[in-house]
Amino acid sequence: MDPVASAVRLAVQEAVHILSSSEDGGHIISTLQSLRRYLGETETQAPPEEQEEFSRTHFSTILRCLVGKLSPDWLDLLPDGQLEELWASFFLEGPADQAFLVLMESIEGAASPSFRLMKMARLLARFLSAGRMAAVMEGQCGQQAGPASRLLQETLLTRVVGLPDHLGNRLQRETLAAFFPQNYFPLLGEEVLRVLQAVVDSLRGGLDCSVSFLSQVLGKACVHGRQKEILGVLVPRLTVLTQGNCLWQRVCWRLVECVPDRAMEAVLKGLVEAAPGPEVLSRLLGNLVTKSKKAQFVMTQKLLFLQYSCSMPMLQSLLGYLAMDSQRRPLLVQALKELLETWGSSSAIRHTPLEQQRYVSKALLICLTHLGEAELRASRDELLASLMEGVKSRLDSSLPPVRRLGMIVAEVASARLHPEGPPLKFQYEEDELTREMLALAVPRPAADGPSEAGPPVAPVSGESPDQETVDSGGPQAGWEGSDSELDSDDELVPYDMSGDGEQRGSKTPAYVRDCLEALTASEDWERWEAALRALEGLVLKSPAATREVSLELAKVLLHLEEKTAVAGFERLRQRALVAVTVTDPARVAEYLAVQFYALNYSLRQRMDILDVLALAAQELSRPGRLGRAAQRGSPGPGSQPSGAAVPAWKAVVEERVRCKTRRFCKGSTGRAAAAGPNEFNAVAGYFFFPLLQRFDRPVVTFDLLGDDQLVLGRLAHTLGALMYLAVNTAVAVPMGKALLEFVWALRFHGDAYVRRGLLSAVSSVLLSVPAEWLLADLLDELLEARSWLADVAEQDADEDCRLLAVKALLLLEKLRDRLLPLSSP
Amino acid sequence: MAQAGTTHPGPCQMMRTCEHMAAPVPNPQFVLRGARSAVHALHFCHGAQGHPLLLSGSLRGLVHVWSLQTRRPLAALDGHGGQCVTWLHTLPQGPQLLSQGRDLQLCVWDLAEGRNAVVDAVHLESVGFCRASVLAEGPQRWMLAVPGRGSDEVQVLELPSKTSVSCLKPEAGARLGMPMCLQLWQAESSPRPLLLAGYEDGSLALWDVSARKVCSRVACHSEPVMALALDPRRARGVSGSAEKVLAVWSLEGQQALQVRGTHELINPGIADLKIRPDSKILATAGWDHRVRVFQWRTMKPLAMLAFHSATVHCVAFNTTGLLAAGSGDQRISVWSLYPPT
Numbered sequence A: 001m002d003p004v005a006s007a008v009r010l011a012v013q014e015a016v017h018i019l020s021s022s023e024d025g026g027h028i029i030s031t032l033q034s035l036r037r038y039l040g041e042t043e044t045q046a047p048p049e050e051q052e053e054f055s056r057t058h059f060s061t062i063l064r065c066l067v068g069k070l071s072p073d074w075l076d077l078l079p080d081g082q083l084e085e086l087w088a089s090f091f092l093e094g095p096a097d098q099a100f101l102v103l104m105e106s107i108e109g110a111a112s113p114s115f116r117l118m119k120m121a122r123l124l125a126r127f128l129s130a131g132r133m134a135a136v137m138e139g140q141c142g143q144q145a146g147p148a149s150r151l152l153q154e155t156l157l158t159r160v161v162g163l164p165d166h167l168g169n170r171l172q173r174e175t176l177a178a179f180f181p182q183n184y185f186p187l188l189g190e191e192v193l194r195v196l197q198a199v200v201d202s203l204r205g206g207l208d209c210s211v212s213f214l215s216q217v218l219g220k221a222c223v224h225g226r227q228k229e230i231l232g233v234l235v236p237r238l239t240v241l242t243q244g245n246c247l248w249q250r251v252c253w254r255l256v257e258c259v260p261d262r263a264m265e266a267v268l269k270g271l272v273e274a275a276p277g278p279e280v281l282s283r284l285l286g287n288l289v290t291k292s293k294k295a296q297f298v299m300t301q302k303l304l305f306l307q308y309s310c311s312m313p314m315l316q317s318l319l320g321y322l323a324m325d326s327q328r329r330p331l332l333v334q335a336l337k338e339l340l341e342t343w344g345s346s347s348a349i350r351h352t353p354l355e356q357q358r359y360v361s362k363a364l365l366i367c368l369t370h371l372g373e374a375e376l377r378a379s380r381d382e383l384l385a386s387l388m389e390g391v392k393s394r395l396d397s398s399l400p401p402v403r404r405l406g407m408i409v410a411e412v413a414s415a416r417l418h419p420e421g422p423p424l425k426f427q428y429e430e431d432e433l434t435r436e437m438l439a440l441a442v443p444r445p446a447a448d449g450p451s452e453a454g455p456p457v458a459p460v461s462g463e464s465p466d467q468e469t470v471d472s473g474g475p476q477a478g479w480e481g482s483d484s485e486l487d488s489d490d491e492l493v494p495y496d497m498s499g500d501g502e503q504r505g506s507k508t509p510a511y512v513r514d515c516l517e518a519l520t521a522s523e524d525w526e527r528w529e530a531a532l533r534a535l536e537g538l539v540l541k542s543p544a545a546t547r548e549v550s551l552e553l554a555k556v557l558l559h560l561e562e563k564t565a566v567a568g569f570e571r572l573r574q575r576a577l578v579a580v581t582v583t584d585p586a587r588v589a590e591y592l593a594v595q596f597y598a599l600n601y602s603l604r605q606r607m608d609i610l611d612v613l614a615l616a617a618q619e620l621s622r623p624g625r626l627g628r629a630a631q632r633g634s635p636g637p638g639s640q641p642s643g644a645a646v647p648a649w650k651a652v653v654e655e656r657v658r659c660k661t662r663r664f665c666k667g668s669t670g671r672a673a674a675a676g677p678n679e680f681n682a683v684a685g686y687f688f689f690p691l692l693q694r695f696d697r698p699v700v701t702f703d704l705l706g707d708d709q710l711v712l713g714r715l716a717h718t719l720g721a722l723m724y725l726a727v728n729t730a731v732a733v734p735m736g737k738a739l740l741e742f743v744w745a746l747r748f749h750g751d752a753y754v755r756r757g758l759l760s761a762v763s764s765v766l767l768s769v770p771a772e773w774l775l776a777d778l779l780d781e782l783l784e785a786r787s788w789l790a791d792v793a794e795q796d797a798d799e800d801c802r803l804l805a806v807k808a809l810l811l812l813e814k815l816r817d818r819l820l821p822l823s824s825p
Numbered sequence B: 001m002a003q004a005g006t007t008h009p010g011p012c013q014m015m016r017t018c019e020h021m022a023a024p025v026p027n028p029q030f031v032l033r034g035a036r037s038a039v040h041a042l043h044f045c046h047g048a049q050g051h052p053l054l055l056s057g058s059l060r061g062l063v064h065v066w067s068l069q070t071r072r073p074l075a076a077l078d079g080h081g082g083q084c085v086t087w088l089h090t091l092p093q094g095p096q097l098l099s100q101g102r103d104l105q106l107c108v109w110d111l112a113e114g115r116n117a118v119v120d121a122v123h124l125e126s127v128g129f130c131r132a133s134v135l136a137e138g139p140q141r142w143m144l145a146v147p148g149r150g151s152d153e154v155q156v157l158e159l160p161s162k163t164s165v166s167c168l169k170p171e172a173g174a175r176l177g178m179p180m181c182l183q184l185w186q187a188e189s190s191p192r193p194l195l196l197a198g199y200e201d202g203s204l205a206l207w208d209v210s211a212r213k214v215c216s217r218v219a220c221h222s223e224p225v226m227a228l229a230l231d232p233r234r235a236r237g238v239s240g241s242a243e244k245v246l247a248v249w250s251l252e253g254q255q256a257l258q259v260r261g262t263h264e265l266i267n268p269g270i271a272d273l274k275i276r277p278d279s280k281i282l283a284t285a286g287w288d289h290r291v292r293v294f295q296w297r298t299m300k301p302l303a304m305l306a307f308h309s310a311t312v313h314c315v316a317f318n319t320t321g322l323l324a325a326g327s328g329d330q331r332i333s334v335w336s337l338y339p340p341t
Helices: A003-021 A025-039 A048-069 A079-093 A096-109 A115-129 A132-141 A147-174 A181-204 A212-223 A227-242 A246-257 A261-274 A278-285 A293-306 A312-323 A329-344 A346-351 A354-370 A373-378 A380-396 A400-417 A432-440 A475-479 A512-521 A525-541 A543-559 A569-583 A585-596 A603-621 A625-633 A641-660 A680-693 A709-725 A732-746 A752-768 A771-777 A779-795 A799-823 B011-020
Strands: B030-033 B039-046 B052-058 B062-067 B073-078 B085-091 B096-101 B105-110 B117-123 B133-138 B141-147 B154-159 B163-168 B179-185 B194-199 B203-208 B213-219 B225-231 B236-241 B245-252 B256-264 B270-275 B281-286 B291-295 B300-305 B312-317 B322-327 B331-336
Touching: A003 A025, A003 A048, A025 A048, A025 A079, A048 A079, A048 A096, A079 A096, A079 A115, A096 A115, A096 A132, A096 A147, A115 A132, A115 A147, A132 A147, A132 A181, A132 A212, A147 A181, A147 A212, A181 A212, A181 A227, A181 A246, A212 A227, A212 A246, A212 A261, A227 A246, A227 A261, A227 A278, A246 A261, A246 A278, A261 A278, A261 A293, A261 A312, A278 A312, A293 A312, A293 A329, A293 A354, A312 A329, A312 A354, A329 A346, A329 A354, A329 A373, A329 A380, A346 A380, A354 A400, A354 A432, A373 A380, A380 A400, A400 A432, A512 A525, A512 A543, A525 A543, A525 A569, A543 A569, A543 A585, A543 A603, A569 A585, A569 A603, A585 A603, A585 A680, A603 A680, A603 A709, A680 A709, A680 A732, A709 A732, A709 A752, A732 A752, A732 A771, A732 A779, A752 A779, A752 A799, A771 A779, A771 A799, A779 A799, B039 B096, B039 B322, B039 B331, B052 B085, B052 B096, B052 B331, B062 B085, B085 B133, B133 B179, B141 B179, B154 B179, B154 B194, B179 B225, B194 B225, B194 B236, B203 B225, B203 B245, B203 B256, B213 B256, B236 B270, B281 B322, B291 B322
Parallel strands: B039 B085, B039 B312, B225 B270, B270 B312
Antiparallel strands: B030 B331, B039 B052, B052 B062, B062 B073, B085 B096, B096 B105, B105 B117, B133 B141, B141 B154, B154 B163, B179 B194, B194 B203, B203 B213, B225 B236, B236 B245, B245 B256, B270 B281, B281 B291, B281 B312, B291 B300, B312 B322, B322 B331
């Protein structure tokens, strides 16, 4: 037997014996002092080989023994806490990994709550604040991994990263602030930095080191979701340290490379988030994506296609990082291709949430700014093909945001891919999203320096071409005369000039038939326009005359084309059609509804029909419509200027009456809306049922279930609106039944706009049909609808659909709540 | 509306002012019907007993004399053979009326003591729409400017002698076109009469009548100048044309014309414009059937009088602030706006 080993073992055995049996403070102290010789750091050190033997074999035994002795009485054997100080020094100064493991073990083993537990927890807090965690980790950096040490590393890793959880579990509410994750992980970050510093130093000194334990710690912490805390400390420091320092950069690259695959995603996502820009990311990661398959997958697939949670700066950093090195650029080209493919895939358009589509579009725009002319040209055909495919599918969509995404991306991408061709230009309204996206399409300045150029100063609005008459003085200067005694007049108060406008021709027809004639036969465009403008008023003024020609009028208006650039043509025509429909609802509405499925109409006209029907139904069902219409019809020849004075006169009289009348009690002062029958009641069927008849029978030019899904969506919305307006009418029940059948037939339609229409139709059925009838006649349909709604509310890709489904479900719930009290007693 | 005394309201402020002060436009004080044809000329004057009268000239050649007290026609003078009467003016000395017609006659009527007879006539050389202008030179002597024989000439005559004072012909190559409107004027400080003439090419010329030369010329419009009005006290004037713009100009040192600014209108075409004698407001007669009223000092729009249903051909002010407008719809509307204080 080795004499050194046996000598140490003897000394340790004796010490353990004394410690476990002795009650004499002085004796214990001297024993402990003698043991401290093996730890070094005292005046009388033991020989190095004895120290090593002690720390390898006996240190944890001593520590466990010390833990076992811990009690208030034992600590009080000597005054002033001398014993406690000495006791703690073993944990704080001995080999850190063993001390840490014993500490954690004893905390886990201690009964809670107890004196010992609190003592050990405080000691652990001291251990942490003394920076011993760095020593724990540093100890693992130099070692070559054998099977035994791998087991030790595994245990250490679990303890190091899981420390806040373990302590939290043990101490419950008594836990110390140092063990809160938000405090502990930044500390861990600091410690990792210190270890890295030591690694760099020893590499400089020519010693070999491994950072794999640090990588594991980092990975595990990130997997536990503590990226923000730990990387928030690490990244800013590493950003500074790696600047212009190759050794630090290489250590950093190695650190990320050694992260285990299962933690790679968490670490990379955290780094992308924490890095202030692509340059920093590039310094921290190096060419990681070309070395690690997993990292490549995360960076080029997962963060781009499978998730859409990254913020725009993250996306900018990520794609900028890919673009910064020639080895990584092929990946960027590849990513662009895949992005375009996803962006253009019609299945993706239909089944992915809008948010994700926006994300992919933005990523696409950023990619384009990073790629150069030559790289784009190399794969231009392929890119153009998927772009065109995508633009087509997007413009086909019935959702405006999807179409707009298509327009923006198509404009930007075609300008980059095909710069020599004529630029593509779509008309879309500018809003926040478009501005944001167009801003993304502008290349960023290369450096991350502060020299952010301000927004380009808007060009000074071009001054109107100088008429030769205007001299440099400008008009305003000119008005003011110099002779002030003449200018003493007060400001004269202008009259109301709101009626001022461009003069219309004096060819306004005075009768409905004249309008009809002017609209069909007139080659005089002023007269044509005047007729169009006058029509709505004339129709409302003379219902009887309108009824004589209502069908012809509706026909003419439906086929009316905008021959001259009349401002607001669509609106004028629509209002005139609505007026005609309201005047003679039964015939005109039926005619329009039948024409909806007729052969030779454009989609625009068909959608106009739907709009007109909905608006006319709304007008008919509006309470108090009759009174107002009569009032509007009554004034005589319109040109009398005194016409406007009547209400003022009336107001004056009413005011006088009010002043001179004393009232003893006040009723409700507001005038109640005049009650009247719902005029829509008698004619709702003419509006509704013809529209439902033939939706599943395609004709040559019109296929509702095929390509014309936009019209189908509009149809669903219109039917819902008609249903809603038919509230309190006798025909509501059969209408509801028919509408639910319609919904049932189309419930799995692929287009989100159609589904929205169907869902709103269901809601309007629930609102319009009386509850008792719903239960009596439509029970089966409702039950079926309910399960469908629940499915949609949970699983639909479109957010609006989910929302509408939830609303419909709420209505169903309300219905049930109302009926339960009735049925329960 | 409280506004700082010196600052001038910008356009948007004006808009806001209009919105806030939604005082409805007043109705005409009264309307004179019975001219039986479009009204092309209007003139206020005083009758024999100081009764205020309104004279109107019609398309069919009649001059109607309206009493503003009874609001009825007093007489209809037929002296132009059924041709349109384009200009009316009374001479200050005695109730003598000048009427210009498109029958190439400028008639001088004696209206005193209930008479209504043509006492004299000047034969005109040009049949255009250019209205004449008259300037009192002394007691019983007047200077009259009318379009002359040549298409671009202006003839200046002396009344009642009818002798030609001068013939103002632009220099060869000036290409001004026909004179469209005339205004004779003599500054108090200067003995030399001046003539402002608006031409077909849109330019405005200031003639020195006695020297027969153009003192100053400025291109105000791109269309023929249809009407001009001068405010002698401010030495400023305004002109309207067939286009959508009013031009305000000034006479610097009474020699040089200078455009001071333009005011955009909503509809094109100005048939006539007048400044009220107290220089407060300006009224324009528009082809768009509307009379527009502006504050003359600032050119702030004050009112839009949409009463007529045909082109407004002429406007006139009297000294009490009444505004009359004559239109193609055969009516004369009389308004009282911003009465002078």
